[in-house]
Amino acid sequence: MPRTQRVDAQANRGRILDVAEEVFGASGAAASTEEVARRAGVGIATVFRHFPTKAALLQAVLVRRYDRLREQAEALLGAEDPGSAFRDFFRHLVADAATKIAIGEALLHAGGDSDGEAAQASNGLRRAVGALLQRAQRAGAVRDDVELPEVYALLVAMSRLATDAEVTARALEIVFDGLAEVTGGGRRTVRP
Amino acid sequence: MPRTQRVDAQANRGRILDVAEEVFGASGAAASTEEVARRAGVGIATVFRHFPTKAALLQAVLVRRYDRLREQAEALLGAEDPGSAFRDFFRHLVADAATKIAIGEALLHAGGDSDGEAAQASNGLRRAVGALLQRAQRAGAVRDDVELPEVYALLVAMSRLATDAEVTARALEIVFDGLAEVTGGGRRTVRP
Numbered sequence: 548m549p550r551t552q553r554v555d556a557q558a559n560r561g562r563i564l565d566v567a568e569e570v571f572g573a574s575g576a577a578a579s580t581e582e583v584a585r586r587a588g589v590g591i592a593t594v595f596r597h598f599p600t601k602a603a604l605l606q607a608v609l610v611r612r613y614d615r616l617r618e619q620a621e622a623l624l625g626a627e628d629p630g631s632a633f634r635d636f637f638r639h640l641v642a643d644a645a646t647k648i649a650i651g652e653a654l655l656h657a658g659g660d661s662d663g664e665a666a667q668a669s670n671g672l673r674r675a676v677g678a679l680l681q682r683a684q685r686a687g688a689v690r691d692d693v694e695l696p697e698v699y700a701l702l703v704a705m706s707r708l709a710t711d712a713e714v715t716a717r718a719l720e721i722v723f724d725g726l727a728e729v730t731g732g733g734r735r736t737v738r739p
Numbered sequence: 740m741p742r743t744q745r746v747d748a749q750a751n752r753g754r755i756l757d758v759a760e761e762v763f764g765a766s767g768a769a770a771s772t773e774e775v776a777r778r779a780g781v782g783i784a785t786v787f788r789h790f791p792t793k794a795a796l797l798q799a800v801l802v803r804r805y806d807r808l809r810e811q812a813e814a815l816l817g818a819e820d821p822g823s824a825f826r827d828f829f830r831h832l833v834a835d836a837a838t839k840i841a842i843g844e845a846l847l848h849a850g851g852d853s854d855g856e857a858a859q860a861s862n863g864l865r866r867a868v869g870a871l872l873q874r875a876q877r878a879g880a881v882r883d884d885v886e887l888p889e890v891y892a893l894l895v896a897m898s899r900l901a902t903d904a905e906v907t908a909r910a911l912e913i914v915f916d917g918l919a920e921v922t923g924g925g926r927r928t929v930r931p
Contacts, residue, residue: 700900700910701910704896704900707896708892708895721918722914723917724916725912
């Protein structure tokens, strides 16, 4: 393939993924590959040349999304205030979760599974969150008797909450207080 | 209907509900009314006399369940340690949630909805949790700048968590710490 055609193909692939993320993120399993093609301004054959099945397209959308979030987390590892960086990214993931869940459901509906590449990319994100957590703990901003499993469990739990943003924000403050290193007494012990 | 027949009918109804709660709580939408009849030792006609549709049966199971949990919460309003009572009941609801979710999914699958009677019973439970929360706040065991919406949001979030019991228990301790009234500084403000 000549270079310009390769560049075009790459641009098409990127645009298809952008549109697919938006369309499936908003409508989940109800969205169609045809709609993605139309809104991306390409023929349906072009979509299927890049992604032979709807499941393959959705898998690629999820992988790219996890990779992007992981990169964002990694960029925050250099932030000045490790406690704020950890909390801000936690909030960001929770706010972002509804579209992620919609895409994941569309993938299941299309007969795909969330194992394989998407699971690997998801683990990469989890590790990056773990690094943010450790950095916040070393800075004394997060208590050091908690570990990633319970923190990620809270993140997943809060991500699935479909309530209004204000209530979610308040619930998150409670969680962050529970995670905070405090000087006063009366603290419970998460990991003795 | 003569009195003994009425008593028998009432006993059958109770047994059908007991079995249905167990069967649908374990298997969700995959369970059948036939299995309920068989395990309750009654004919399928008897089940349908009490509950004309599968949805009606599941609705009745959910209502009874919410009512029972509400009564348990109300009984705890007399507990000596209001903080422990609140946390114990919170834990109890989270531990109990998987079967509740399975029954709710079976109800949706059977074409029923969770409005109506079940929603009313669910609101009764929510109010009882609110009373436990207020009592814990008055006793100084739970911070008084939180209100029921964010606390219930946390309860719902933790209830949907399908992770192992130990991780859930640790995540709950973090939440309880976030809810605790603490004397030290550095506390965030949930409701200014």
